Amino acid sequence: MDRDPRERRIYFEPAATTACNERVVSAMLPYFTSAWGNPSSIYAEAREARKGLDAARRSVAEVLGAKPNEVVFTSGGTEADNLALRGVAAAARARTGANHIITTAIEHHAVLHECEALAKEGFRVTYLPVDSEGLVDLDALRQALDDATILVSVMYANNEVGAVEPIPEVSRIVKERNARIIVHTDAVQAAGYLDLDVDRLGVDLLSIAAHKIYGPKGVGALYVRQRTPFVPQAVGGSQERNRRAGTENVAGAVGLATALRLANDERASRTEHVVGLRDRLLDELPRRVPETIVTGPKDRSRRLANSASFAFKHLEGEAVLLQLDLQGIAASSGSACTTASLEPSHVLVAMGVSQKYLRGSLRLTLGVDNTIDDVGYLLDVLPPAVERIRGLQPAAGR
Numbered sequence: 064m065d066r067d068p069r070e071r072r073i074y075f076e077p078a079a080t081t082a083c084n085e086r087v088v089s090a091m092l093p094y095f096t097s098a099w100g101n102p103s104s105i106y107a108e109a110r111e112a113r114k115g116l117d118a119a120r121r122s123v124a125e126v127l128g129a130k131p132n133e134v135v136f137t138s139g140g141t142e143a144d145n146l147a148l149r150g151v152a153a154a155a156r157a158r159t160g161a162n163h164i165i166t167t168a169i170e171h172h173a174v175l176h177e178c179e180a181l182a183k184e185g186f187r188v189t190y191l192p193v194d195s196e197g198l199v200d201l202d203a204l205r206q207a208l209d210d211a212t213i214l215v216s217v218m219y220a221n222n223e224v225g226a227v228e229p230i231p232e233v234s235r236i237v238k239e240r241n242a243r244i245i246v247h248t249d250a251v252q253a254a255g256y257l258d259l260d261v262d263r264l265g266v267d268l269l270s271i272a273a274h275k276i277y278g279p280k281g282v283g284a285l286y287v288r289q290r291t292p293f294v295p296q297a298v299g300g301s302q303e304r305n306r307r308a309g310t311e312n313v314a315g316a317v318g319l320a321t322a323l324r325l326a327n328d329e330r331a332s333r334t335e336h337v338v339g340l341r342d343r344l345l346d347e348l349p350r351r352v353p354e355t356i357v358t359g360p361k362d363r364s365r366r367l368a369n370s371a372s373f374a375f376k377h378l379e380g381e382a383v384l385l386q387l388d389l390q391g392i393a394a395s396s397g398s399a400c401t402t403a404s405l406e407p408s409h410v411l412v413a414m415g416v417s418q419k420y421l422r423g424s425l426r427l428t429l430g431v432d433n434t435i436d437d438v439g440y441l442l443d444v445l446p447p448a449v450e451r452i453r454g455l456q457p458a459a460g461r
């Protein structure tokens with residue numbers, strides 16, 4: 064039985080994006096309608112915009128435990144990741160010619176595709192393996208570090224299976240080998256649920272995006288520790304202290320700052336809320352749907368608070384998503400399906416997930432608006448949906 068589309072839809076996709084919080088929208092509005100001046104100019108209209116931009120920068124810096132001049136506003140997580148890698152790579156090439164980059168096999172494509180591009184330009188890239196739960200192999204990191212290593216980029220929390228990587232340990236290992244090696248972390252999924260203090264993490268660069276934390280799309284930030292050798296990629300005006308040219312997205316920066324501040328202030332209550340829902344899913348879903356595994360860390364303290372992920376044996380995840388959509392539920396397979404031929408997720412492949420489960424992934428992420436009834440409804444409609452799909456498949460396919 065399909066759900067009446069006029070009924071409320073249930074959204075299990077905050078890891079993809081979130082609705083903009085009304086308080087965030089209110090904070091942004093004046094920068095569209097009254098304080099819309101160019102913050103680089105000197106007259107009154109400009110000064111209002113400059114004030115907003117400066118306050119946003121201070122606020123973001125405070126949450127990161129950083130200095131305001133270490134925050135570079137970007138057009139989102141992708142640009143922050145690209146800029147981190149390319150900015151450091153270009154600086155190293157110009158200064159010393161050293162060319163070795165270390166990352167992991169499970170990064171977001173914003174990191175992986177940039178690494179592939181840098182490899183084509185002569186950089187050497189090592190992709191660290193992860194274990195069956197998606198946690199990075201720290202011994203492999205120790206072995207990979209060499210005299211030519213310039214940059215280590217390890218994500219803070221994985222967007223498909225919620226694995227929380229041990230960033231303070233990664234930084235310690237790297238800096239013990241050579242304090243000049245730059246450490247970057249992609250904290251796009253971690254923001255809102257994990258400590259973002261850059262000193263406690265020990266990182267030199269950190270990426271965040273507003274739209275995963277109830278802020279606007281198309282704005283993010285890259286933290287760049289003072290004195291990090293760094294070559295800007297967008298050139299032109301001298302905005303962002305010459306690290307990213309272009310008239311600033313003032314309203315966006317204010318939106319990011321407001322969303323990050325709210326996420327930080329409400330972190331404990333938001334975490335408690337989503338962990339309860341996540342744990343119900345992790346406990347109950349494999350019990351109700353036969354031949355299902357939980358993907359990602361078994362130890363829930365090593366799992367992102369809002370992330371539950373699964374894989375069904377001998378099933379196309381996309382078929383499940385379509386069934387759920389008909390029932391009013393938005394979910395994802397967790398893998399980027401960019402072409403008609405559905406590639407299995409590089410994350411699950413790196414974790415060594417068996418072929419039988421590789422195409423049957425389901426990612427359910429939780430947000431502030433989800434309720435225990437949402438979870439109950441999903442747990443009711445999913446088992447018959449999976450049974451239906453399995454029933455339609457030829458026996459050989461199972």
Ligand SMILES: Cc1ncc(COP(=O)(O)O)c(C=O)c1O
Nearest residue numbers: 139140141171173222251252272
């Ligand atoms: C871990 C991670 N990094 C980077 C990005 C890219 O961020 P944006 O969509 O803001 O460009 C995402 C978005 O899905 C992500 O999950």
